[in-house]
Amino acid sequence: ALVSMRQLLDHAAENSYGLPAFNVNNLEQVTAIMEAAAELDSPVIMQASAGARKYAGEAFLRHLISAAVEAYPNIPIVMHQDHGQSPAVCMAAIKSGFSSVMMDGSLMEDGKTPSSYEYNVAVSSEVVKFSHSIGVTVEAELGCLGSLETGMAGEEDGIGAEGKLDHSAMLTDPEQAADFVKRTQCDALAIAIGTSHGAYKFTRKPTGDILAIDLIKKIHERLPNTHLVMHGSSSVPQDLLAIIREYGGDIGETYGVPVEEIVQGIKYGVRKVNIDTDIRLAMTAAIRKYMAENPSKFDPRDYLKPAREAAKLIVKARFEAFGCAGQA
Ligand code: G3H
Ligand code: 13P
Ligand code: NA
Numbered sequence: 191a192l193v194s195m196r197q198l199l200d201h202a203a204e205n206s207y208g209l210p211a212f213n214v215n216n217l218e219q220v221t222a223i224m225e226a227a228a229e230l231d232s233p234v235i236m237q238a239s240a241g242a243r244k245y246a247g248e249a250f251l252r253h254l255i256s257a258a259v260e261a262y263p264n265i266p267i268v269m270h271q272d273h274g275q276s277p278a279v280c281m282a283a284i285k286s287g288f289s290s291v292m293m294d295g296s297l298m299e300d301g302k303t304p305s306s307y308e309y310n311v312a313v314s315s316e317v318v319k320f321s322h323s324i325g326v327t328v329e330a331e332l333g334c335l336g337s338l339e340t341g342m343a344g345e346e347d348g349i350g351a352e353g354k355l356d357h358s359a360m361l362t363d364p365e366q367a368a369d370f371v372k373r374t375q376c377d378a379l380a381i382a383i384g385t386s387h388g389a390y391k392f393t394r395k396p397t398g399d400i401l402a403i404d405l406i407k408k409i410h411e412r413l414p415n416t417h418l419v420m421h422g423s424s425s426v427p428q429d430l431l432a433i434i435r436e437y438g439g440d441i442g443e444t445y446g447v448p449v450e451e452i453v454q455g456i457k458y459g460v461r462k463v464n465i466d467t468d469i470r471l472a473m474t475a476a477i478r479k480y481m482a483e484n485p486s487k488f489d490p491r492d493y494l495k496p497a498r499e500a501a502k503l504i505v506k507a508r509f510e511a512f513g514c515a516g517q518a
């Protein structure tokens with residue numbers, strides 16, 4: 191059944207677990223996530239970025255997720271809009287059927303320029319006003335996503351600040367977070383703790399000096415009733431990188447957010463963990479391997495099947511690690 195994000199995150203808080211929120215763009219990703227959820231009896235958050243809406247079209251995304259709801263009536267599913275760049279974008283998503291939206295007011299409408307605090311409060315409050323009146327959950331963001339190690343926001347063409355960020359901009363201030371939630375009344379708050387979007391987060395396995403997991407605890411102490419969200423939470427598994435390289439791919443040495451650090455974050459109060467890159471890597475590794483080993487095959491189903499299986503393995507591993515298996 192389609193459920194509200196607030197309901198799902200409240201359940202996660204009451205039962206001390208976290209939920210991965212997976213970005214989806216196509217049928218194979220949606221079915222991989224649903225097969226994994228059904229096997230582990232886990233609730234599901236699927237989210238669509240602006241890029242996803244551009245790639246698949248809003249109608250196809252909505253119907254893909256509706257198909258998941260129909261095919262798996264016993265699994266609670268949230269359909270969330272990721273990184274809304276303006277109140278108008280959030281409004282359009284709600285009209286199209288999304289039960290939860292993110293208003294990312296940490297950046298201006300261009301999705302590149304860091305905004306002022308007052309701008310963020312204003313646009314986030316506006317979205318909360320029209321969303322709460324119709325039961326839609328709102329995630330807001332305070333702080334700029336950026337690698338504490340490199341100072342970069344990550345993906346070239348994705349959502350994220352341009353150029354190098356200040357160290358302090360990449361860490362959400364707990365005092366300001368308390369004021370922000372009081373003024374906006376958002377349900378969930380994405381915080382900046384040193385992660386960035388995409389595959390290139392860190393040039394070494396991150397330690398406390400470049401990944402501020404402890405900051406989550408400080409923010410949660412100020413905001414015990416706000417659900418904290420971690421973006422840029424792919425782990426960038428080294429075994430997947432190895433397969434991609436073995437079969438002709440070109441991905442340099444890079445590290446993500448270790449699963450055990452995310453698990454610690456969940457202990458400190460994180461309830462939603464955004465993951466996109468890991469599914470991309472898993473599917474690409476499987477497709478490269480299949481293509482190399484089966485040069486005569488040309489039916490897309492032949493290579494999309496192992497890609498879906500690889501995505502499913504990642505999804506199952508995150509459901510188990512974050513404690514949401516058995517919670518549906
Ligand atoms: O917000 C970042 C997600 O990884 C979405 O990426 O804009 O390429 O769909 P995308
Ligand atoms: P990754 O690029 O680490 O998977 O992060 C995805 C994300 O935060 C989507 O909003
Ligand atoms: Na941001």
Ligand code: ZN
Binds near residue numbers: 273387421422464
């Ligand atoms: Zn994000």
